[in-house]
Amino acid sequence: MTPALLTGSPTTAPADNGGSERTDRIVGLVQRQGALAVLVTVVLVALVAFPDFRSLDNTGTILVAAAPPMLIALGMTLVIITGGIDLSVGSLYVLGGVLAAWASRYGLVAALFVPLLVCGAIGLVNGVLIAYTRMAPFIVTLAALLGARGLMRAISDEGSTTYVVENDAFGRLGTGSLLGVGYQVWLAVALVLIGMLVLARTGFGQSVYAIGGSEDASALMGVAVRRTKILVYVCSGLLAGLAGAVNAARLGSGVTVLGAGMELDAIAAVVIGGTLLTGGAGSIAGTVAGVLLLGVIQNMINQVGDLNSNWQQVISGTFLAVVVVAQTVLNRLRRIS
Amino acid sequence: MTLLEVAGVSKSFPGVRALDDVSFTLRPGEVHALVGENGAGKSTLIKVLTGVYRPDSGELRHHGRPVSFAAPMDAQRAGISTIYQEVNLIPLMSVAQNLFLGREPRNRLGLIDRGRMEREARGILADYGVTTDVRRQLGTLPLGAQQMVALARAVMIDAQVVIMDEPTSSLEPREVQTLFGVIRRLHARGIGIVYVSHRMDELYEICDSVTILRDGRLVHTGRLADLERIELVSMMLGREMSQTRRQGFTAFAGDHTTDDAAPPVLRVTGLTSRTRLHDISFDVRPGEVVGLGGLLGAGRSETIKAIGGAYPLDAGTVEVDGTHLERPSTVRAVAAGIAVQPEDRKAEGIVAGLSVRDNIALAVLPRMSRLGIVSDAKIDAVVARYMTRLRIKASGPDQLVGDLSGGNQQKVLLARLLATRPKVLLLDEPTRGIDVGAKAEVQSLIDELAGEGLGVVLVSSDAEELVEGSDRVVVLRDGAVVGHLTGDRVTTEDLMAGIAAAAPSEDHT
Numbered sequence: 064m065t066p067a068l069l070t071g072s073p074t075t076a077p078a079d080n081g082g083s084e085r086t087d088r089i090v091g092l093v094q095r096q097g098a099l100a101v102l103v104t105v106v107l108v109a110l111v112a113f114p115d116f117r118s119l120d121n122t123g124t125i126l127v128a129a130a131p132p133m134l135i136a137l138g139m140t141l142v143i144i145t146g147g148i149d150l151s152v153g154s155l156y157v158l159g160g161v162l163a164a165w166a167s168r169y170g171l172v173a174a175l176f177v178p179l180l181v182c183g184a185i186g187l188v189n190g191v192l193i194a195y196t197r198m199a200p201f202i203v204t205l206a207a208l209l210g211a212r213g214l215m216r217a218i219s220d221e222g223s224t225t226y227v228v229e230n231d232a233f234g235r236l237g238t239g240s241l242l243g244v245g246y247q248v249w250l251a252v253a254l255v256l257i258g259m260l261v262l263a264r265t266g267f268g269q270s271v272y273a274i275g276g277s278e279d280a281s282a283l284m285g286v287a288v289r290r291t292k293i294l295v296y297v298c299s300g301l302l303a304g305l306a307g308a309v310n311a312a313r314l315g316s317g318v319t320v321l322g323a324g325m326e327l328d329a330i331a332a333v334v335i336g337g338t339l340l341t342g343g344a345g346s347i348a349g350t351v352a353g354v355l356l357l358g359v360i361q362n363m364i365n366q367v368g369d370l371n372s373n374w375q376q377v378i379s380g381t382f383l384a385v386v387v388v389a390q391t392v393l394n395r396l397r398r399i400s
Numbered sequence: 401m402t403l404l405e406v407a408g409v410s411k412s413f414p415g416v417r418a419l420d421d422v423s424f425t426l427r428p429g430e431v432h433a434l435v436g437e438n439g440a441g442k443s444t445l446i447k448v449l450t451g452v453y454r455p456d457s458g459e460l461r462h463h464g465r466p467v468s469f470a471a472p473m474d475a476q477r478a479g480i481s482t483i484y485q486e487v488n489l490i491p492l493m494s495v496a497q498n499l500f501l502g503r504e505p506r507n508r509l510g511l512i513d514r515g516r517m518e519r520e521a522r523g524i525l526a527d528y529g530v531t532t533d534v535r536r537q538l539g540t541l542p543l544g545a546q547q548m549v550a551l552a553r554a555v556m557i558d559a560q561v562v563i564m565d566e567p568t569s570s571l572e573p574r575e576v577q578t579l580f581g582v583i584r585r586l587h588a589r590g591i592g593i594v595y596v597s598h599r600m601d602e603l604y605e606i607c608d609s610v611t612i613l614r615d616g617r618l619v620h621t622g623r624l625a626d627l628e629r630i631e632l633v634s635m636m637l638g639r640e641m642s643q644t645r646r647q648g649f650t651a652f653a654g655d656h657t658t659d660d661a662a663p664p665v666l667r668v669t670g671l672t673s674r675t676r677l678h679d680i681s682f683d684v685r686p687g688e689v690v691g692l693g694g695l696l697g698a699g700r701s702e703t704i705k706a707i708g709g710a711y712p713l714d715a716g717t718v719e720v721d722g723t724h725l726e727r728p729s730t731v732r733a734v735a736a737g738i739a740v741q742p743e744d745r746k747a748e749g750i751v752a753g754l755s756v757r758d759n760i761a762l763a764v765l766p767r768m769s770r771l772g773i774v775s776d777a778k779i780d781a782v783v784a785r786y787m788t789r790l791r792i793k794a795s796g797p798d799q800l801v802g803d804l805s806g807g808n809q810q811k812v813l814l815a816r817l818l819a820t821r822p823k824v825l826l827l828d829e830p831t832r833g834i835d836v837g838a839k840a841e842v843q844s845l846i847d848e849l850a851g852e853g854l855g856v857v858l859v860s861s862d863a864e865e866l867v868e869g870s871d872r873v874v875v876l877r878d879g880a881v882v883g884h885l886t887g888d889r890v891t892t893e894d895l896m897a898g899i900a901a902a903a904p905s906e907d908h909t
Contacts, residue, residue, distance in 0.1 A: 091537075260511070263512075263514075264511040264512045264514075265511065265512065266502065266504065266512070269493075269497060269501055269502075269504065269512070270502075272490070272492070272493055272497075273490050273493060273501055275492070276490035276491060276492040276493055277488075277489075277490050277491070279488070280488040280489055280490055281490065281501075282472075283472060283482075283484075283488050284488070284489070284490075284501050284502060284553075285472075285473050285476060285501075285502050286501065286502060339492075343490070343491075343492035343493075344492045
C-alpha cells in the first residue's frame with residue numbers, strides 16, 4: 064500500500080548508473096520501512112523482557128490508547144507531505160472532546176456532528192488563510208491553537224465545568240468492542256486504509272505529494288494548489304475533532320486538561336515514520352509505525368514500575384533526533400551516488 | 401493559417417515598457433527562434449503567450465480567433481505548453497507520476513491505475529531516448545533526462561504549440577541532439593515551436609524563422625536562413641555590423657602579457673577525488689587566464705570546487721603564491737586568496753533576498769569589522785567602489801539582488817569576490833544565462849582583472865568564449881587532463897580536436 068515514491072528498481076536502466084540506482088533503492092527502503100523495523104525490534108525486546116506485555120489485554124490497551132493519536136497523526140501526515148505543519152490539532156482534540164461531551168445530551172448525531180463541524184471549520188479557516196494569503200502554516204495554525212484553546216476554556220468555564228457524556232450510544236462508541244477489539248481501533252484502521260488509498264491512488268493524493276515537492280512547479284503543471292491545501296487542513300481539523308470525540312466517548316466526559324502537546328507527539332510520529340518534514344515524500348504506513356512505536360515505548364515504561372513515566376518523553380525525543388539524523392545521512396548518501 | 405499570433409501587444413510594468421507594439425506569428429510546423437538580450441522582452445512575450453501576463457493592449461489570437469488567457473492553465477488547455485529553463489517538475493515524485501500528474505489513467509473504480517501509468521510512461525519516454533525505470537524518483541535522473549520528461553509531458557497534453565525557454569542550457573551535446581530529434585518529429589507533426597536560446601549554433605541548426613526583440617520592440621522577423629549570423633548579432637545588440645565584425649563574437653581583447661618566468665600564483669598538483677578527478681595538475685601565472693575545456697561532466701566544475709576547498713579530495717595539493725594549502729577548506733582557500741564564482745549563481749552564489757550592498761559585503765565582513773562590530777562606512781566605501789568599477793546597474797546599493805537582471809547579479813557576485821582582494825579568481829561559467837551586452841561587459845572585466853595581475857581560471861561551455869578569453873587551455877575529459885593548448889593552438893578547432901581526440905567513443909564505463 065505504500066506509494067512507490069522513494070523506490071527505484073533496475074529493469075531497463077543503463078548499466079552505468081546501476082550502482083546509484085541500487086543505492087537509491089536501499090535508501091528508499093530504509094526511509095520507508097525504518098520505523099517499521101525499529102517497531103518490530105522494540106516489540107520483540109518487549110515480548111522477551113516484559114511477561115505482561117504478551118497478554119492480549121495489554122495489546123488491546125496499547126491499540127486503544129494509540130487510536131486517537133493515530134487519527135491526529137493521519138491528518139498531520141497529509142499536512143506535512145504538502146510541506147506544511149498543523150500546530151492546532153492538540154487544541155482541536157481537546158475542544159472536540161469537550162464539545163462532544165457537551166453535545167451528547169442532544170443525542171449521538173449531535174455528539175459526533177458538533178465537534179466535527181467546529182474543528183472542520185477551524186481547519187477550513189487554517190487552510191484558506193494558508194492557501195490564499197500564503198501565510199506560514201506555522202503561524203496560522205499557532206493562532207488556531209491559541210484560539211481553539213480559548214474557545215475550549217470559555218465553554219468549560221476555565222476548565223471548572225466538566226461535561227459528562229449523557230448518551231449511552233455515544234458512550235458505547237468509546238467502550239464497546241467488536242471481535243475483542245475496541246471500536247475506536249476499528250475506526251482508526253478504516254480511516255488509515257482509506258487514507259492510504261486516497262494518497263496513493265487518487266488525484267488529490269498525487270497533488271498532496273506534488274505540492275510538497277515543489278509548489279511552483281505544481282502550479283505550472285496545473286495542480287489545484289489552493290484547493291488541495293485547504294482540503295488537507297480541513298482533513299487535519301476533522302480528524303483531530305474526531306479523535307477528541309472518540310476519546311471523550313471512552314472516558315465518559317470531556318476532559319480539559321489532557322491533550323496539550325498532542326500536536327507535537329503527532330509531528331514526532333509522522334517524522335519518525337519517515338515523512339520528510341520539508342514535504343514531498345512520506346507515507347501513512349510509516350506514520351502508523353511511528354505512532355505504534357511511541358505507544359509501545361510508553362507501555363513498556365509503564366511496566367517498569369519504578370520508572371517515572373516522563374522518561375517516555377526523553378526516549379521519544381531521542382528517537383526523533385536519531386531519525387532526523389538518519390534521514391539527513393540517507394539523503395546525502397543518495398545525492399553523492 | 402496561423403497557430404498562435406499576437407498583434408500589436410504592449411505591456412508595461414512600473415517604470416518599464418516591457419513590450420511595445422510587438423507582433424509575432426507562429427505557423428504550424430514552424431520552429432521559430434525568439435532572440436534578444438535579457439530585458440529585450442522575450443520573457444514578457446512568452447508570459448503573454450502562456451497566460452501568465454495579460455497584455456495592456458493588443459490582441460492574442462489562437463487559430464485566428466481572439467483569445468484571452470486568465471491563467472497558465474487556460475493556455476495549457478488551449479494546447480500551449482511551456483518548457484522552462486529550469487526543469488519545472490517534482491524531483492521527489494517518480495518519473496511516471498511526473499509525466500501523468502493531473503492526467504493519471506484510471507481504473508473502473510476511478511482510482512489511479514499505476515500499472516498502466518508505468519507501462520504507458522515507458523512507451524512514451526522510449527520515444528525521447530529515456531530508458532530508465534519510470535518508478536525512479538525524477539530528481540535522481542541526469543538533468544538531460546529530466547528535460548526530456550518535461551518535454552514529453554508538454555507534448556502529451558495535445559500541445560499544438562511548445563514554447564522552449566533555453567532548453568539546452570543544462571544539456572550535454574548528445575542530449576541536445578536527442579532534443580533536436582524530438583523537435584524535428586514535432587515539426588513533422590505540425591506542432592509549432594517557439595525556441596528561445598542564446599546559442600547561435602543551435603538556432604541555425606534547428607530554427608526556420610526568427611523574431612528579434614530589442615528594448616521591448618520588434619526589430620526583425622523573417623526566415624532565419626536569410627539572415628547572416630553577424631546580422632543577427634548586430635540586430636540583437638543594436639550595434640553597427642562593421643563594429644560587431646571588428647570586435648569578433650566576444651569582447652575579449654586577446655592575449656595578456658604574462659611573464660613566463662614569473663612563479664605561478666596558483667599551482668595545482670595531482671588532484672584526485674574518487675571517480676570524478678584523476679591526477680589533475682596545472683599552473684596559473686599572475687595575469688594569465690587559463691581555460692578549462694571539456695564537455696559537461698569532464699570534471700571542470702569539480703576541479704574549480706576542489707581548488708576552492710569545496711570538493712572532497714583523496715589526493716593532490718593546491719599552492720597559492722608558493723604557500724601550500726594544508727587540508728583544503730573553503731575558509732582556508734578564501735584566506736589564501738582564492739575566490740570562486742560557482743556555476744549555479746542562484747543556488748550557490750547570490751543571496752536573492754539581500755540587497756546589493758549586503759551581497760557584496762558578505763565575504764569581507766570579517767575584514768570590515770573590529771571586535772565583531774561591523775563598520776558601515778568602510779562597507780559603503782567598498783560597495784560604492786565596486787558598483788562603479790563593475791558598472792552594476794541597480795537603483796542603488798539597497799536594491800534587492802533578486803530584482804536585478806542575470807548579468808547584474810553576476811557582477812554583484814564578482815564584486816563580492818573581488819572585495820576579498822583575491823590572488824586567484826576561479827570562474828565557472830561566468831556568462832551563462834546572461835544577455836549579450838552583459839556578457840561582453842563581464843568578458844572585458846575578466847580581461848581587465850587579468851591585466852591587473854590576477855591569476856584567472858575560466859570554465860565556459862561556450863567554445864568561442866573559452867578560446868578567446870584564455871591564454872592557455874587545459875583540456876579535460878572524464879576527470880583527467882588530456883591536452884594543453886598554448887599559443888597559436890588556442891583555437892576552437894584545436895579545442896574540439898583535443899576533446900574529440902580524447903574521446904574515441906561515447907561509451908562510459
